[in-house]
Amino acid sequence: MIKKSLSFYIIYYILITIFAFVMVYPLLWLIGSSFKTHQEIFSNMTSLIPKKITFENYIEGWKGFGGITFATFFKNSFILSTGVTIGVLISSTMIAYGLSRIAFPGRNFWFTTIMLTLLLPGQVLIVPRYILFYKLGWVNSFKPLIIPAFFGGPFFIFLMMQFIRGIPYEYDEAASIDGASKYQIFWYIILPGLKPAIITSIIFAFYWTWDDFMGPLLYLNKPELYPVALALKAFADPTTITNWGAVFAMSVLSLVPIFFIFVFFQKYMEAGIATTSVSKL
Structure with a gap:
Protein backbone atom coordinates (compact mmCIF):
# COMPACT_ATOMS: atom_id res chain seq x y z
CA MET A 1 0.00 0.00 0.00
CA ILE A 2 2.84 2.40 0.81
CA LYS A 3 4.55 1.67 -2.53
CA LYS A 4 1.25 2.09 -4.36
CA SER A 5 0.58 5.41 -2.64
CA LEU A 6 4.12 6.60 -3.35
CA SER A 7 3.82 5.68 -7.03
CA PHE A 8 0.52 7.54 -7.27
CA TYR A 9 2.00 10.74 -5.83
CA ILE A 10 5.05 10.52 -8.08
CA ILE A 11 2.88 10.19 -11.20
CA TYR A 12 0.57 12.92 -9.90
CA TYR A 13 3.36 15.45 -9.38
CA ILE A 14 4.97 14.59 -12.71
CA LEU A 15 1.69 15.26 -14.53
CA ILE A 16 1.10 18.47 -12.58
CA THR A 17 4.61 19.66 -13.44
CA ILE A 18 4.07 18.92 -17.13
CA PHE A 19 0.73 20.75 -17.21
CA ALA A 20 2.21 23.69 -15.29
CA PHE A 21 5.08 23.94 -17.77
CA VAL A 22 2.64 23.91 -20.69
CA MET A 23 0.66 26.72 -19.05
CA VAL A 24 3.67 28.98 -18.38
CA TYR A 25 5.55 28.12 -21.59
CA PRO A 26 4.18 31.14 -23.55
CA LEU A 27 5.26 33.46 -20.72
CA LEU A 28 8.71 31.87 -20.53
CA TRP A 29 9.02 32.14 -24.31
CA LEU A 30 8.07 35.82 -24.17
CA ILE A 31 10.69 36.55 -21.52
CA GLY A 32 13.37 34.56 -23.34
CA SER A 33 12.58 36.17 -26.70
CA SER A 34 12.90 39.63 -25.18
CA PHE A 35 16.63 38.92 -24.75
CA LYS A 36 17.14 37.47 -28.25
CA THR A 37 18.27 39.24 -31.38
CA HIS A 38 15.74 39.80 -34.15
CA GLN A 39 17.27 37.04 -36.26
CA GLU A 40 17.30 34.50 -33.44
CA ILE A 41 13.65 35.12 -32.52
CA PHE A 42 12.44 33.71 -35.85
CA SER A 43 15.27 31.27 -36.56
CA ASN A 44 15.03 29.50 -33.19
CA MET A 45 11.43 30.01 -32.09
CA THR A 46 11.05 26.95 -29.85
CA SER A 47 14.07 27.67 -27.66
CA LEU A 48 13.45 29.40 -24.33
CA ILE A 49 17.10 30.32 -23.65
CA PRO A 50 18.75 32.81 -26.01
CA LYS A 51 22.12 31.87 -27.45
CA LYS A 52 23.37 35.38 -26.79
CA ILE A 53 21.68 37.59 -24.20
CA THR A 54 21.15 41.15 -25.39
CA PHE A 55 19.51 44.12 -23.67
CA GLU A 56 19.22 46.07 -26.91
CA ASN A 57 15.52 45.23 -27.19
CA TYR A 58 14.78 46.94 -23.87
CA ILE A 59 16.81 50.00 -24.85
CA GLU A 60 15.16 50.31 -28.26
CA GLY A 61 11.71 49.51 -26.94
CA TRP A 62 11.88 52.09 -24.16
CA LYS A 63 12.48 54.80 -26.77
CA GLY A 64 8.90 54.26 -27.93
CA PHE A 65 7.67 55.89 -31.12
CA GLY A 66 6.87 59.35 -32.40
CA GLY A 67 9.24 60.92 -29.91
CA ILE A 68 7.21 59.48 -26.98
CA THR A 69 9.00 57.05 -24.69
CA PHE A 70 7.38 54.19 -22.82
CA ALA A 71 7.87 56.16 -19.62
CA THR A 72 4.90 58.26 -20.75
CA PHE A 73 2.83 55.19 -21.57
CA PHE A 74 3.57 53.60 -18.20
CA LYS A 75 2.70 56.86 -16.45
CA ASN A 76 -0.64 56.97 -18.28
CA SER A 77 -1.39 53.37 -17.32
CA PHE A 78 -0.61 54.10 -13.66
CA ILE A 79 -2.85 57.18 -13.72
CA LEU A 80 -5.74 55.24 -15.23
CA SER A 81 -5.34 52.14 -13.07
CA THR A 82 -4.90 54.09 -9.84
CA GLY A 83 -7.80 56.43 -10.59
CA VAL A 84 -10.18 53.60 -11.46
CA THR A 85 -9.12 51.55 -8.43
CA ILE A 86 -9.68 54.46 -6.04
CA GLY A 87 -13.03 55.27 -7.64
CA VAL A 88 -14.21 51.67 -7.49
CA LEU A 89 -13.24 51.28 -3.83
CA ILE A 90 -14.88 54.51 -2.66
CA SER A 91 -18.12 54.13 -4.58
CA SER A 92 -18.63 50.37 -4.37
CA THR A 93 -18.10 50.17 -0.60
CA MET A 94 -20.56 53.01 0.04
CA ILE A 95 -23.18 51.67 -2.38
CA ALA A 96 -22.86 48.15 -0.99
CA TYR A 97 -23.26 49.49 2.56
CA GLY A 98 -26.37 51.43 1.61
CA LEU A 99 -27.98 48.48 -0.16
CA SER A 100 -27.10 46.05 2.64
CA ARG A 101 -27.72 48.04 5.80
CA ILE A 102 -29.95 51.05 5.07
CA ALA A 103 -33.65 50.54 4.37
CA PHE A 104 -35.01 53.00 1.81
CA PRO A 105 -37.80 52.90 -0.81
CA GLY A 106 -36.81 51.07 -3.98
CA ARG A 107 -33.75 49.36 -2.49
CA ASN A 108 -34.59 45.97 -4.00
CA PHE A 109 -35.33 47.61 -7.37
CA TRP A 110 -31.95 49.34 -7.51
CA PHE A 111 -30.11 46.22 -6.38
CA THR A 112 -31.84 44.15 -9.09
CA THR A 113 -31.06 46.80 -11.70
CA ILE A 114 -27.38 46.84 -10.73
CA MET A 115 -27.18 43.05 -10.91
CA LEU A 116 -28.92 42.99 -14.30
CA THR A 117 -26.19 45.18 -15.75
CA LEU A 118 -23.81 42.26 -15.18
CA LEU A 119 -25.79 40.34 -17.80
CA LEU A 120 -25.31 43.00 -20.48
CA PRO A 121 -22.49 42.30 -22.96
CA GLY A 122 -19.93 45.08 -22.93
CA GLN A 123 -20.33 45.54 -26.69
CA VAL A 124 -23.93 46.70 -26.20
CA LEU A 125 -22.77 49.70 -24.15
CA ILE A 126 -20.03 50.88 -26.50
CA VAL A 127 -22.17 53.11 -28.77
CA PRO A 128 -24.38 54.78 -26.11
CA ARG A 129 -21.40 55.42 -23.87
CA TYR A 130 -19.36 56.93 -26.68
CA ILE A 131 -22.26 59.20 -27.69
CA LEU A 132 -22.71 60.33 -24.07
CA PHE A 133 -19.04 61.09 -23.51
CA TYR A 134 -18.76 62.76 -26.91
CA LYS A 135 -21.67 65.07 -26.03
CA LEU A 136 -19.94 65.88 -22.73
CA GLY A 137 -16.70 66.68 -24.55
CA TRP A 138 -14.76 64.03 -22.68
CA VAL A 139 -13.38 62.19 -25.71
CA ASN A 140 -9.59 62.27 -26.00
CA SER A 141 -9.12 62.54 -22.25
CA PHE A 142 -8.95 60.22 -19.24
CA LYS A 143 -12.38 61.32 -17.98
CA PRO A 144 -14.53 58.63 -19.70
CA LEU A 145 -12.18 55.96 -18.37
CA ILE A 146 -11.85 57.15 -14.75
CA ILE A 147 -14.97 59.11 -13.74
CA PRO A 148 -17.51 56.25 -14.31
CA ALA A 149 -15.59 54.22 -11.72
CA PHE A 150 -16.69 56.71 -9.05
CA PHE A 151 -20.29 55.60 -9.61
CA GLY A 152 -19.67 51.98 -8.63
CA GLY A 153 -19.00 48.70 -10.39
CA PRO A 154 -21.68 45.96 -10.31
CA PHE A 155 -19.19 43.15 -9.69
CA PHE A 156 -17.45 44.99 -6.85
CA ILE A 157 -20.77 46.07 -5.29
CA PHE A 158 -21.96 42.47 -5.27
CA LEU A 159 -18.64 41.33 -3.79
CA MET A 160 -18.79 43.94 -1.02
CA MET A 161 -22.41 43.13 -0.21
CA GLN A 162 -21.58 39.47 0.39
CA PHE A 163 -18.97 40.43 2.98
CA ILE A 164 -21.22 43.04 4.61
CA ARG A 165 -23.99 40.47 5.00
CA GLY A 166 -21.50 38.30 6.89
CA ILE A 167 -21.00 41.04 9.51
CA PRO A 168 -23.59 40.61 12.32
CA TYR A 169 -26.24 43.32 12.28
CA GLU A 170 -26.07 43.38 16.09
CA TYR A 171 -22.83 45.37 15.78
CA ASP A 172 -24.74 48.14 14.02
CA GLU A 173 -27.47 48.13 16.66
CA ALA A 174 -24.97 48.27 19.51
CA ALA A 175 -23.16 51.18 17.86
CA SER A 176 -26.45 53.00 17.27
CA ILE A 202 -7.77 46.39 -5.59
CA ILE A 203 -6.19 43.43 -7.36
CA PHE A 204 -8.98 42.99 -9.89
CA ALA A 205 -9.65 46.68 -10.54
CA PHE A 206 -5.98 47.50 -11.10
CA TYR A 207 -5.41 44.40 -13.23
CA TRP A 208 -8.47 44.90 -15.44
CA THR A 209 -7.72 48.57 -16.00
CA TRP A 210 -4.02 48.00 -16.68
CA ASP A 211 -4.84 45.41 -19.37
CA ASP A 212 -7.82 47.29 -20.81
CA PHE A 213 -7.44 47.83 -24.53
CA MET A 214 -10.92 48.60 -25.85
CA GLY A 215 -11.61 51.60 -23.61
CA PRO A 216 -8.46 53.58 -24.48
CA LEU A 217 -8.86 52.59 -28.13
CA LEU A 218 -12.32 54.20 -28.22
CA TYR A 219 -11.66 57.41 -26.32
CA LEU A 220 -7.97 58.24 -26.79
CA ASN A 221 -6.64 59.49 -30.11
CA LYS A 222 -3.47 61.29 -29.03
CA PRO A 223 -0.39 59.03 -28.71
CA GLU A 224 0.81 60.97 -25.67
CA LEU A 225 -2.32 59.73 -23.83
CA TYR A 226 -1.89 56.07 -24.74
CA PRO A 227 -1.57 53.52 -21.91
CA VAL A 228 0.83 50.60 -22.27
CA ALA A 229 -1.75 48.20 -23.75
CA LEU A 230 -2.58 50.59 -26.58
CA ALA A 231 1.04 51.65 -27.08
CA LEU A 232 2.13 48.05 -27.60
CA LYS A 233 -0.42 47.65 -30.38
CA ALA A 234 0.67 50.92 -32.00
CA PHE A 235 4.31 49.87 -31.60
CA ALA A 236 3.67 46.75 -33.69
CA ASP A 237 2.93 48.53 -36.98
CA PRO A 238 1.91 46.04 -39.72
CA THR A 239 2.69 48.60 -42.47
CA THR A 240 6.40 48.66 -41.62
CA ILE A 241 9.04 46.26 -40.29
CA THR A 242 8.15 45.65 -36.66
CA ASN A 243 10.90 45.34 -34.10
CA TRP A 244 9.42 42.30 -32.37
CA GLY A 245 12.26 42.05 -29.90
CA ALA A 246 11.43 45.52 -28.60
CA VAL A 247 7.71 44.65 -28.53
CA PHE A 248 8.43 41.54 -26.47
CA ALA A 249 10.70 43.51 -24.13
CA MET A 250 8.03 46.13 -23.44
CA SER A 251 5.44 43.38 -23.03
CA VAL A 252 7.60 41.83 -20.32
CA LEU A 253 7.93 45.18 -18.55
CA SER A 254 4.15 45.66 -18.73
CA LEU A 255 3.74 42.46 -16.69
CA VAL A 256 5.98 43.65 -13.85
CA PRO A 257 3.51 46.03 -12.11
CA ILE A 258 0.71 43.45 -12.26
CA PHE A 259 3.00 40.79 -10.84
CA PHE A 260 4.10 42.95 -7.93
CA ILE A 261 0.57 44.19 -7.23
CA PHE A 262 -0.71 40.63 -7.00
CA VAL A 263 2.24 39.32 -4.94
CA PHE A 264 2.23 42.31 -2.58
CA PHE A 265 -1.52 42.29 -1.88
CA GLN A 266 -1.95 38.52 -1.94
CA LYS A 267 -0.52 38.06 1.55
CA TYR A 268 -2.75 40.82 2.93
CA MET A 269 -5.78 39.23 1.30
CA GLU A 270 -4.97 35.83 2.80
CA ALA A 271 -4.24 37.37 6.19
CA GLY A 272 -7.49 39.32 6.07
CA ILE A 273 -9.51 36.22 5.21
CA ALA A 274 -7.80 34.22 7.96
CA THR A 275 -8.37 37.00 10.49
CA THR A 276 -12.01 37.32 9.53
CA SER A 277 -12.54 33.56 9.77
CA VAL A 278 -10.92 33.36 13.21
CA SER A 279 -12.92 36.32 14.52
CA LYS A 280 -16.17 34.65 13.49
CA LEU A 281 -15.39 31.34 15.22
Missing part, protein backbone atom coordinates in the same frame (compact mmCIF):
# COMPACT_ATOMS: atom_id res chain seq x y z
CA ILE A 177 -27.36 52.64 20.95
CA ASP A 178 -24.00 54.23 21.81
CA GLY A 179 -24.89 57.17 19.57
CA ALA A 180 -22.93 56.29 16.44
CA SER A 181 -24.19 57.67 13.14
CA LYS A 182 -24.53 55.74 9.88
CA TYR A 183 -21.21 57.16 8.71
CA GLN A 184 -19.44 56.15 11.92
CA ILE A 185 -20.86 52.63 11.69
CA PHE A 186 -19.64 52.43 8.10
CA TRP A 187 -16.16 53.70 8.96
CA TYR A 188 -15.47 51.89 12.24
CA ILE A 189 -17.47 48.64 11.87
CA ILE A 190 -18.16 47.85 8.22
CA LEU A 191 -14.87 48.89 6.59
CA PRO A 192 -12.60 46.82 8.91
CA GLY A 193 -14.70 43.76 8.10
CA LEU A 194 -14.39 44.47 4.39
CA LYS A 195 -10.61 44.15 4.31
CA PRO A 196 -10.54 40.88 2.28
CA ALA A 197 -13.07 42.26 -0.21
CA ILE A 198 -11.19 45.55 -0.50
CA ILE A 199 -7.87 43.81 -1.18
CA THR A 200 -9.52 41.57 -3.77
CA SER A 201 -11.13 44.59 -5.42
Whole structure:
Protein backbone atom coordinates (compact mmCIF):
# COMPACT_ATOMS: atom_id res chain seq x y z
CA MET A 1 0.00 0.00 0.00
CA ILE A 2 2.84 2.40 0.81
CA LYS A 3 4.55 1.67 -2.53
CA LYS A 4 1.25 2.09 -4.36
CA SER A 5 0.58 5.41 -2.64
CA LEU A 6 4.12 6.60 -3.35
CA SER A 7 3.82 5.68 -7.03
CA PHE A 8 0.52 7.54 -7.27
CA TYR A 9 2.00 10.74 -5.83
CA ILE A 10 5.05 10.52 -8.08
CA ILE A 11 2.88 10.19 -11.20
CA TYR A 12 0.57 12.92 -9.90
CA TYR A 13 3.36 15.45 -9.38
CA ILE A 14 4.97 14.59 -12.71
CA LEU A 15 1.69 15.26 -14.53
CA ILE A 16 1.10 18.47 -12.58
CA THR A 17 4.61 19.66 -13.44
CA ILE A 18 4.07 18.92 -17.13
CA PHE A 19 0.73 20.75 -17.21
CA ALA A 20 2.21 23.69 -15.29
CA PHE A 21 5.08 23.94 -17.77
CA VAL A 22 2.64 23.91 -20.69
CA MET A 23 0.66 26.72 -19.05
CA VAL A 24 3.67 28.98 -18.38
CA TYR A 25 5.55 28.12 -21.59
CA PRO A 26 4.18 31.14 -23.55
CA LEU A 27 5.26 33.46 -20.72
CA LEU A 28 8.71 31.87 -20.53
CA TRP A 29 9.02 32.14 -24.31
CA LEU A 30 8.07 35.82 -24.17
CA ILE A 31 10.69 36.55 -21.52
CA GLY A 32 13.37 34.56 -23.34
CA SER A 33 12.58 36.17 -26.70
CA SER A 34 12.90 39.63 -25.18
CA PHE A 35 16.63 38.92 -24.75
CA LYS A 36 17.14 37.47 -28.25
CA THR A 37 18.27 39.24 -31.38
CA HIS A 38 15.74 39.80 -34.15
CA GLN A 39 17.27 37.04 -36.26
CA GLU A 40 17.30 34.50 -33.44
CA ILE A 41 13.65 35.12 -32.52
CA PHE A 42 12.44 33.71 -35.85
CA SER A 43 15.27 31.27 -36.56
CA ASN A 44 15.03 29.50 -33.19
CA MET A 45 11.43 30.01 -32.09
CA THR A 46 11.05 26.95 -29.85
CA SER A 47 14.07 27.67 -27.66
CA LEU A 48 13.45 29.40 -24.33
CA ILE A 49 17.10 30.32 -23.65
CA PRO A 50 18.75 32.81 -26.01
CA LYS A 51 22.12 31.87 -27.45
CA LYS A 52 23.37 35.38 -26.79
CA ILE A 53 21.68 37.59 -24.20
CA THR A 54 21.15 41.15 -25.39
CA PHE A 55 19.51 44.12 -23.67
CA GLU A 56 19.22 46.07 -26.91
CA ASN A 57 15.52 45.23 -27.19
CA TYR A 58 14.78 46.94 -23.87
CA ILE A 59 16.81 50.00 -24.85
CA GLU A 60 15.16 50.31 -28.26
CA GLY A 61 11.71 49.51 -26.94
CA TRP A 62 11.88 52.09 -24.16
CA LYS A 63 12.48 54.80 -26.77
CA GLY A 64 8.90 54.26 -27.93
CA PHE A 65 7.67 55.89 -31.12
CA GLY A 66 6.87 59.35 -32.40
CA GLY A 67 9.24 60.92 -29.91
CA ILE A 68 7.21 59.48 -26.98
CA THR A 69 9.00 57.05 -24.69
CA PHE A 70 7.38 54.19 -22.82
CA ALA A 71 7.87 56.16 -19.62
CA THR A 72 4.90 58.26 -20.75
CA PHE A 73 2.83 55.19 -21.57
CA PHE A 74 3.57 53.60 -18.20
CA LYS A 75 2.70 56.86 -16.45
CA ASN A 76 -0.64 56.97 -18.28
CA SER A 77 -1.39 53.37 -17.32
CA PHE A 78 -0.61 54.10 -13.66
CA ILE A 79 -2.85 57.18 -13.72
CA LEU A 80 -5.74 55.24 -15.23
CA SER A 81 -5.34 52.14 -13.07
CA THR A 82 -4.90 54.09 -9.84
CA GLY A 83 -7.80 56.43 -10.59
CA VAL A 84 -10.18 53.60 -11.46
CA THR A 85 -9.12 51.55 -8.43
CA ILE A 86 -9.68 54.46 -6.04
CA GLY A 87 -13.03 55.27 -7.64
CA VAL A 88 -14.21 51.67 -7.49
CA LEU A 89 -13.24 51.28 -3.83
CA ILE A 90 -14.88 54.51 -2.66
CA SER A 91 -18.12 54.13 -4.58
CA SER A 92 -18.63 50.37 -4.37
CA THR A 93 -18.10 50.17 -0.60
CA MET A 94 -20.56 53.01 0.04
CA ILE A 95 -23.18 51.67 -2.38
CA ALA A 96 -22.86 48.15 -0.99
CA TYR A 97 -23.26 49.49 2.56
CA GLY A 98 -26.37 51.43 1.61
CA LEU A 99 -27.98 48.48 -0.16
CA SER A 100 -27.10 46.05 2.64
CA ARG A 101 -27.72 48.04 5.80
CA ILE A 102 -29.95 51.05 5.07
CA ALA A 103 -33.65 50.54 4.37
CA PHE A 104 -35.01 53.00 1.81
CA PRO A 105 -37.80 52.90 -0.81
CA GLY A 106 -36.81 51.07 -3.98
CA ARG A 107 -33.75 49.36 -2.49
CA ASN A 108 -34.59 45.97 -4.00
CA PHE A 109 -35.33 47.61 -7.37
CA TRP A 110 -31.95 49.34 -7.51
CA PHE A 111 -30.11 46.22 -6.38
CA THR A 112 -31.84 44.15 -9.09
CA THR A 113 -31.06 46.80 -11.70
CA ILE A 114 -27.38 46.84 -10.73
CA MET A 115 -27.18 43.05 -10.91
CA LEU A 116 -28.92 42.99 -14.30
CA THR A 117 -26.19 45.18 -15.75
CA LEU A 118 -23.81 42.26 -15.18
CA LEU A 119 -25.79 40.34 -17.80
CA LEU A 120 -25.31 43.00 -20.48
CA PRO A 121 -22.49 42.30 -22.96
CA GLY A 122 -19.93 45.08 -22.93
CA GLN A 123 -20.33 45.54 -26.69
CA VAL A 124 -23.93 46.70 -26.20
CA LEU A 125 -22.77 49.70 -24.15
CA ILE A 126 -20.03 50.88 -26.50
CA VAL A 127 -22.17 53.11 -28.77
CA PRO A 128 -24.38 54.78 -26.11
CA ARG A 129 -21.40 55.42 -23.87
CA TYR A 130 -19.36 56.93 -26.68
CA ILE A 131 -22.26 59.20 -27.69
CA LEU A 132 -22.71 60.33 -24.07
CA PHE A 133 -19.04 61.09 -23.51
CA TYR A 134 -18.76 62.76 -26.91
CA LYS A 135 -21.67 65.07 -26.03
CA LEU A 136 -19.94 65.88 -22.73
CA GLY A 137 -16.70 66.68 -24.55
CA TRP A 138 -14.76 64.03 -22.68
CA VAL A 139 -13.38 62.19 -25.71
CA ASN A 140 -9.59 62.27 -26.00
CA SER A 141 -9.12 62.54 -22.25
CA PHE A 142 -8.95 60.22 -19.24
CA LYS A 143 -12.38 61.32 -17.98
CA PRO A 144 -14.53 58.63 -19.70
CA LEU A 145 -12.18 55.96 -18.37
CA ILE A 146 -11.85 57.15 -14.75
CA ILE A 147 -14.97 59.11 -13.74
CA PRO A 148 -17.51 56.25 -14.31
CA ALA A 149 -15.59 54.22 -11.72
CA PHE A 150 -16.69 56.71 -9.05
CA PHE A 151 -20.29 55.60 -9.61
CA GLY A 152 -19.67 51.98 -8.63
CA GLY A 153 -19.00 48.70 -10.39
CA PRO A 154 -21.68 45.96 -10.31
CA PHE A 155 -19.19 43.15 -9.69
CA PHE A 156 -17.45 44.99 -6.85
CA ILE A 157 -20.77 46.07 -5.29
CA PHE A 158 -21.96 42.47 -5.27
CA LEU A 159 -18.64 41.33 -3.79
CA MET A 160 -18.79 43.94 -1.02
CA MET A 161 -22.41 43.13 -0.21
CA GLN A 162 -21.58 39.47 0.39
CA PHE A 163 -18.97 40.43 2.98
CA ILE A 164 -21.22 43.04 4.61
CA ARG A 165 -23.99 40.47 5.00
CA GLY A 166 -21.50 38.30 6.89
CA ILE A 167 -21.00 41.04 9.51
CA PRO A 168 -23.59 40.61 12.32
CA TYR A 169 -26.24 43.32 12.28
CA GLU A 170 -26.07 43.38 16.09
CA TYR A 171 -22.83 45.37 15.78
CA ASP A 172 -24.74 48.14 14.02
CA GLU A 173 -27.47 48.13 16.66
CA ALA A 174 -24.97 48.27 19.51
CA ALA A 175 -23.16 51.18 17.86
CA SER A 176 -26.45 53.00 17.27
CA ILE A 177 -27.36 52.64 20.95
CA ASP A 178 -24.00 54.23 21.81
CA GLY A 179 -24.89 57.17 19.57
CA ALA A 180 -22.93 56.29 16.44
CA SER A 181 -24.19 57.67 13.14
CA LYS A 182 -24.53 55.74 9.88
CA TYR A 183 -21.21 57.16 8.71
CA GLN A 184 -19.44 56.15 11.92
CA ILE A 185 -20.86 52.63 11.69
CA PHE A 186 -19.64 52.43 8.10
CA TRP A 187 -16.16 53.70 8.96
CA TYR A 188 -15.47 51.89 12.24
CA ILE A 189 -17.47 48.64 11.87
CA ILE A 190 -18.16 47.85 8.22
CA LEU A 191 -14.87 48.89 6.59
CA PRO A 192 -12.60 46.82 8.91
CA GLY A 193 -14.70 43.76 8.10
CA LEU A 194 -14.39 44.47 4.39
CA LYS A 195 -10.61 44.15 4.31
CA PRO A 196 -10.54 40.88 2.28
CA ALA A 197 -13.07 42.26 -0.21
CA ILE A 198 -11.19 45.55 -0.50
CA ILE A 199 -7.87 43.81 -1.18
CA THR A 200 -9.52 41.57 -3.77
CA SER A 201 -11.13 44.59 -5.42
CA ILE A 202 -7.77 46.39 -5.59
CA ILE A 203 -6.19 43.43 -7.36
CA PHE A 204 -8.98 42.99 -9.89
CA ALA A 205 -9.65 46.68 -10.54
CA PHE A 206 -5.98 47.50 -11.10
CA TYR A 207 -5.41 44.40 -13.23
CA TRP A 208 -8.47 44.90 -15.44
CA THR A 209 -7.72 48.57 -16.00
CA TRP A 210 -4.02 48.00 -16.68
CA ASP A 211 -4.84 45.41 -19.37
CA ASP A 212 -7.82 47.29 -20.81
CA PHE A 213 -7.44 47.83 -24.53
CA MET A 214 -10.92 48.60 -25.85
CA GLY A 215 -11.61 51.60 -23.61
CA PRO A 216 -8.46 53.58 -24.48
CA LEU A 217 -8.86 52.59 -28.13
CA LEU A 218 -12.32 54.20 -28.22
CA TYR A 219 -11.66 57.41 -26.32
CA LEU A 220 -7.97 58.24 -26.79
CA ASN A 221 -6.64 59.49 -30.11
CA LYS A 222 -3.47 61.29 -29.03
CA PRO A 223 -0.39 59.03 -28.71
CA GLU A 224 0.81 60.97 -25.67
CA LEU A 225 -2.32 59.73 -23.83
CA TYR A 226 -1.89 56.07 -24.74
CA PRO A 227 -1.57 53.52 -21.91
CA VAL A 228 0.83 50.60 -22.27
CA ALA A 229 -1.75 48.20 -23.75
CA LEU A 230 -2.58 50.59 -26.58
CA ALA A 231 1.04 51.65 -27.08
CA LEU A 232 2.13 48.05 -27.60
CA LYS A 233 -0.42 47.65 -30.38
CA ALA A 234 0.67 50.92 -32.00
CA PHE A 235 4.31 49.87 -31.60
CA ALA A 236 3.67 46.75 -33.69
CA ASP A 237 2.93 48.53 -36.98
CA PRO A 238 1.91 46.04 -39.72
CA THR A 239 2.69 48.60 -42.47
CA THR A 240 6.40 48.66 -41.62
CA ILE A 241 9.04 46.26 -40.29
CA THR A 242 8.15 45.65 -36.66
CA ASN A 243 10.90 45.34 -34.10
CA TRP A 244 9.42 42.30 -32.37
CA GLY A 245 12.26 42.05 -29.90
CA ALA A 246 11.43 45.52 -28.60
CA VAL A 247 7.71 44.65 -28.53
CA PHE A 248 8.43 41.54 -26.47
CA ALA A 249 10.70 43.51 -24.13
CA MET A 250 8.03 46.13 -23.44
CA SER A 251 5.44 43.38 -23.03
CA VAL A 252 7.60 41.83 -20.32
CA LEU A 253 7.93 45.18 -18.55
CA SER A 254 4.15 45.66 -18.73
CA LEU A 255 3.74 42.46 -16.69
CA VAL A 256 5.98 43.65 -13.85
CA PRO A 257 3.51 46.03 -12.11
CA ILE A 258 0.71 43.45 -12.26
CA PHE A 259 3.00 40.79 -10.84
CA PHE A 260 4.10 42.95 -7.93
CA ILE A 261 0.57 44.19 -7.23
CA PHE A 262 -0.71 40.63 -7.00
CA VAL A 263 2.24 39.32 -4.94
CA PHE A 264 2.23 42.31 -2.58
CA PHE A 265 -1.52 42.29 -1.88
CA GLN A 266 -1.95 38.52 -1.94
CA LYS A 267 -0.52 38.06 1.55
CA TYR A 268 -2.75 40.82 2.93
CA MET A 269 -5.78 39.23 1.30
CA GLU A 270 -4.97 35.83 2.80
CA ALA A 271 -4.24 37.37 6.19
CA GLY A 272 -7.49 39.32 6.07
CA ILE A 273 -9.51 36.22 5.21
CA ALA A 274 -7.80 34.22 7.96
CA THR A 275 -8.37 37.00 10.49
CA THR A 276 -12.01 37.32 9.53
CA SER A 277 -12.54 33.56 9.77
CA VAL A 278 -10.92 33.36 13.21
CA SER A 279 -12.92 36.32 14.52
CA LYS A 280 -16.17 34.65 13.49
CA LEU A 281 -15.39 31.34 15.22
